[in-house]
Amino acid sequence: MKTFIACLVIAAIGTGIGLKINHDRYGHYEPAFGPMTYDGEIDASNAMASISKNWSDKFPKVELPDGNVYDFGVMEPEEKGEHTFVVKNVGEDTLRLKVGASTCKCTVGELGTESLEPGEQTEVKMSWTVKTNESSFGQSAELRTNDPSQVAIRFEIQGQVVRQVQIVPEQVTFGETAAGEPVEFVVKVFNYLGQPMKATDVKFGDDTINELADFDVTVFKPTEDDGINEAAEQGFRIAATINPGLKQGPVNRNLMLTLMPEDADDDDLEKGRVVYIPVTGRIVGALSMLPNSRLKGISGGGYLYDFGIIGEDDSLTAKAFVVLKGAEQASTKLRIGEIEPAEYVEATLNEPVGQGKMTLYTLQLKLKPGDESVDRLGLSKGEFGYVMIESDNPKVPALKLLLKFALPAR
Known part of the structure; x- marks a missing residue:
């Protein structure tokens, strides 16, 4: 009997010690903002006043006088460009700025200063290199701020990409043409070489096709109807006709236009530039x-x-x-x-x-x-x-x- 009572006492003591350890470790938590009270002075009627007392109502505010998008118009592949955006603090507290990530390594953002007092402004300089085979270019870079309403600003640059010589369409595809019928197409070549040129020769890279082909090349001044190519120095319109006689099967040949500076001799080949225009299609039997x-x-x-x-x-x-x-x-x-x-x-x-x-x-x-x-x-x-x-x-x-x-x- 004495042994049984002793076991109960020991069990009670162990349970008490366990509860004490558990309470010390897990039953008591000190809130990060101090002890919690359930009978304090803050209630629904005065909560907003308490917040206003403990939190400032002055904030920085970002303004972009010239916007956040810049269209550079027309550029060539590998050409470098640069533009400066303006950031102004129109708020009542210090504005802090930091350059974030860009969408491409070819785009870099540089910040004039990382801190603006109310009324101050700074510049964000964007520089880029056109690296694309597409006809358009668009990249962006991010600027992070402590403006609660604009924690991140995305500056964007965009424009059209043209080569020194632009071809429209870039590839001529005449589809299927029945044997016995002529192949006819028109292609335009736009000159961005920076000087007036003249067309000295136009031919296919195949003598068999050349024997059947007729060409009419005219020079014209690009207009708004030519879209972005209105900015070109000049344009060349090539109207080509391949008369019946091609063998049945696929056609995959280049039409070659030779351009020379207007003041150069036609036989001065070193000054010339050959433009290659892919022509594809198929001659099918009647x-x-x-x-x-x-x-x-x-x-x-x-x-x-x-x-x-x-x-x-x-x-x-x-x-x-x-x-x-x-x-x-x-x-x-x-x-x-x-x-x-x-x-x-x-x-x-x-x-x-x-x-x-x-x-x-x-x-x-x-x-x-x-x-x-x-x-x-x-x-x-x-x-x-x-x-x-x-x-x-x-x-x-x-x-x-x-x-x-x-x-x-x-």
């Missing part, structure tokens, strides 16, 4: 076909019809559609030309049907088994067969339809 699950266009022009390996129950006939379009549509008739192998392949064209700007022909194909098997799968065993679709118009090139098949002997 003849084409409508693809299907077995008929596909092939690289370089033409089409391939895949019969596959003909079995006993497979069809020996097929139908496809030939399309004639372009300026020569109305005066052109189509016919079947050479067939290979003629003893195993038959092809006919039905009467054409007009569909607006195109004429549609139905092409009937038929395979004819012979005494020997035929392999025209295009592999090492043999080449493809083909059907030539020709026209009675020299301006409409023939179309070659390849045939892929393997035909057993009958």
Whole structure:
């Protein structure tokens, strides 16, 4: 019994010590602004008066007389620029300033002073280097303040980027043009070289195209219709025509304009400047076909019809559609030309049907088994067969339809 009572006493003493330690560590907290009272003199009726007594009602205030955005107009790539913004303190307390981060390393902000008394002003100088391949430029830098209403101010610079020679459009893309039709386009070249120039030569970097091309180059004074390029020294308008005769397929060539100072000799090449104008597009045949699950266009022009390996129950006939379009549509008739192998392949064209700007022909194909098997799968065993679709118009090139098949002997 005595032992039990002793255990209870010890437990009570331990509990008391634990509660004391817990209270000392966690049960008592001294507020950062002094002891808390619950029966003090501050209540809802006098709270604002107490705040006014303990807090100042005088604050700094930022004013930007010239704003925070500057448009520098037109600059060249890698050109350096500089502008000064003005910051004024129109408040009743000291204004403190600090330059923050900028959006690009090519933009730097410099602060005249970091402290302004009421009524004082300072300058924030922004310097930048135009580093972009785009036609516009825009960067910013931040200024931090202790003005409660404007803790951060963002100064912005923006403008247009032009090169010494500006091309509009920067790349000429004429899309798809039917063989037998001319390619026509207009491009403008604006001179920012700082002196009047003359055009001494204009040509493509391909002699085959030059034989078909005609150019008309005129000099003009840029106007507001030319947008930012109104600031150019002068402009050159190039009207180009590539007459029919290009082979079917992609066109990717540079048009080259040579500019020389007006007082220089035309053969003084060291003083000249060559402007390269990319020209891209594709010449497509006036003849084409409508693809299907077995008929596909092939690289370089033409089409391939895949019969596959003909079995006993497979069809020996097929139908496809030939399309004639372009300026020569109305005066052109189509016919079947050479067939290979003629003893195993038959092809006919039905009467054409007009569909607006195109004429549609139905092409009937038929395979004819012979005494020997035929392999025209295009592999090492043999080449493809083909059907030539020709026209009675020299301006409409023939179309070659390849045939892929393997035909057993009958």
